[in-house]
Every structure is written in structure tokens, then in C-alpha cells.
Amino acid sequence: MTQDELKKAVGWAALDYVQPGTVVGVGTGSTAAHFIDALATMKHQIEGAVSSSEASTQKLKSLGIQVFDLNEIDSLSIYVDGADEINPQMQMIKGGGAALTREKIVAAVADTFICIADTSKEVDVLGHFPLPVEVIPMARSFVARELVKLGGLPEYRQKVVTDNGNIILDVHNLRILDPIALEKAINALPGVVTVGLFAARSADIALIGGPDGVRTIKK
Numbered sequence: 151m152t153q154d155e156l157k158k159a160v161g162w163a164a165l166d167y168v169q170p171g172t173v174v175g176v177g178t179g180s181t182a183a184h185f186i187d188a189l190a191t192m193k194h195q196i197e198g199a200v201s202s203s204e205a206s207t208q209k210l211k212s213l214g215i216q217v218f219d220l221n222e223i224d225s226l227s228i229y230v231d232g233a234d235e236i237n238p239q240m241q242m243i244k245g246g247g248a249a250l251t252r253e254k255i256v257a258a259v260a261d262t263f264i265c266i267a268d269t270s271k272e273v274d275v276l277g278h279f280p281l282p283v284e285v286i287p288m289a290r291s292f293v294a295r296e297l298v299k300l301g302g303l304p305e306y307r308q309k310v311v312t313d314n315g316n317i318i319l320d321v322h323n324l325r326i327l328d329p330i331a332l333e334k335a336i337n338a339l340p341g342v343v344t345v346g347l348f349a350a351r352s353a354d355i356a357l358i359g360g361p362d363g364v365r366t367i368k369k
């Protein structure tokens with residue numbers, strides 16, 4: 151099976167968790183895009199979706215799924231999204247698609263975070279994938295210097311502007327042994343909007359696609 155077929159398998163497997171009559175939190179990326187295709191088959195049974203990016207909003211709308219502003223919604227039962235890395239504690243690195251801030255906001259509202267990923271995303275220790283950090287443009291150099299002090303090698307993601315008008319620094323050279331502490335430390339830097347470590351709020355369920363099918367891991 152190709153990696154995209156594995157992504158498709160988990161995207162469709164997540165449909166089992168969608169309850170009729172609800173608003174569904176929807177992530178961003180190529181795995182989440184498969185979930186949106188699957189969700190479209192239930193578009194007459196669900197109320198709609200809350201989206202984590204302009205790209206996902208466009209795809210949801212193009213398939214006839216109503217997209218709500220998060221401010222119109224009091225609660226979300228599930229949020230379904232991919233990840234760049236996931237560890238055995240279900241903590242993740244996200245933001246490869248630069249949507250980390252809205253992803254973190256929607257994930258925070260949802261009762262259950264369902265991570266959909268293929269086996270290539272599973273790691274014992276987070277940090278091999280460069281850690282994305284969304285930064286206010288004027289703070290770019292300052293935050294980069296502070297990230298070096300934390301042991302990382304930040305790289306400016308050229309030509310990328312987030313949906314919120316900010317820039318991304320991708321931090322290399324990290325071996326993240328205490329994800330919650332690093333998430334807190336990076337979040338505390340002035341100018342940082344969001345760090346793509348989803349550690350304090352980890353996934354509740356992971357659907358992992360491999361050659362033998364979809365494995366379900368629950369906290």
C-alpha cells in the first residue's frame with residue numbers, strides 16, 4: 151500500500167466516530183483531506199463542521215458541508231486531524247501544513263481528539279520532524295535566538311504566511327524528552343503565537359494505518 155492509501159484508510163476509519171446531528175471539528179493536511187471526503191458522505195446527517203484552516207474550509211464547502219465559525223459553537227464532540235509525529239503517550243508534533251494555531255484552538259474545544267496517521271508518523275521520542283512554531287513577523291529574529299538557547303536550530307520557512315498572517319520557524323535538532331515542559335517554555339516566549347507541540351492536550355484516540363490495516367489506540 152502507498153502512504154496515501156494508508157492515509158485514506160485512516161481518514162475513512164474516522165467516520166465511525168462521527169455522530170449524526172453534530173458539528174465536527176476538522177483538521178488540515180493530506181490525511182485530514184481524506185477524512186473530509188469521507189465526511190461528505192454524511193453531509194445530510196451532520197449539522198456541519200468547524201475548520202482549522204482556509205484550505206480545509208474551501209474543501210468542506212466545495213463538498214457541500216456547512217462550515218461554522220468556532221464562535222458560534224459551544225462544544226464539539228470530536229476533532230479529527232493528522233500529525234507529523236506521534237509518540238506512545240499520544241503527544242504530537244503538528245504544523246507541517248502551517249495550520250497549527252487554528253488546529254490547537256479547535257482541538258482545545260473538542261471533547262475527543264482523534265489523530266489519524268500512518269505508521270511512518272509513529273516515534274518513540276518527538277523531534278526528528280522539525281518542530282513548527284508560528285511567530286509574529288517582527289519577533290522572528292528574537293524568537294529564533296531564544297530557540298537556539300533552548301537547544302534548537304530554527305529555520306525560517308521561506309514564502310509561507312499562515313492563515314493568521316504570521317511566519318513559521320521550523321526547529322531542527324530537538325530530542326524532546328519532556329514535551330509538556332518544552333511546549334510551555336516555547337509558548338512563553340514573547341512573539342510566539344503557537345508551538346506545534348500538542349503535549350498538554352494530546353490525542354485521545356489514534357487511528358494508525360499500516361500494511362495490516364488500521365490499529366486503534368485509546369488513552
Ligand SMILES: O=C(CO)[C@H](O)[C@H](O)COP(=O)(O)O
Nearest residue numbers: 179180181232245246247249
Ligand atoms: O499539522 C498538520 C497541518 O498543519 C497536519 O496534520 C500534519 O502536517 C500532517 O499532514 P499530512 O496528513 O499531510 O501528513
